[in-house]
Amino acid sequence: MSFGPLPSQLCLLSSLRQKDVGDKVRFLGCVTSYSTVSGILTLQYRGSEDDQLSFAAVDVNLVLESLGAEQTRVGEWVNVIGYVTSTDSKELGDKNPAVEVQATLLWSASPLNLQKYEASVKALDRGKS
DSSP: OOOSOOOOEEOOGGGGGGSOTTOEEEEEEEEEEEETTTTEEEEEEOOSTTSOOEEEEEEOGGGGGGOOHHHHSTTOEEEEEEEEEEEEEOTTOSSSOEEEEEEEEEEEOOSOOHHHHHHHHHHHHHHHO
16 A cells, blocks of 8 residues: 555656546647746747647646746746646647646756657556557
């Protein structure tokens, strides 16, 4: 019997829509905007050419004390661990709805090869099946 928190599920931002509200997830995204008023960091990710551009609206209010300017700068890549709070947000419009996530941890991504990252995450998903 485990008494600690559940581990996060590593996934691509584009697969957040298939998660359930309350699922603990870990994903990578590129900052497109940050609202200091609402504490919402908007991330996007476009995988391989056949993947559609995906968005996440990440509530960072719980991690504001550890959040640096580099994690909110447009164009920066960040890792997020948090909980899915909604999968049907229309915040960015009907064309590109954003999945909403409450961040519990957020940090800058080091230089990475996105193709290798995506292949690794997809390989992990296949291994779980």
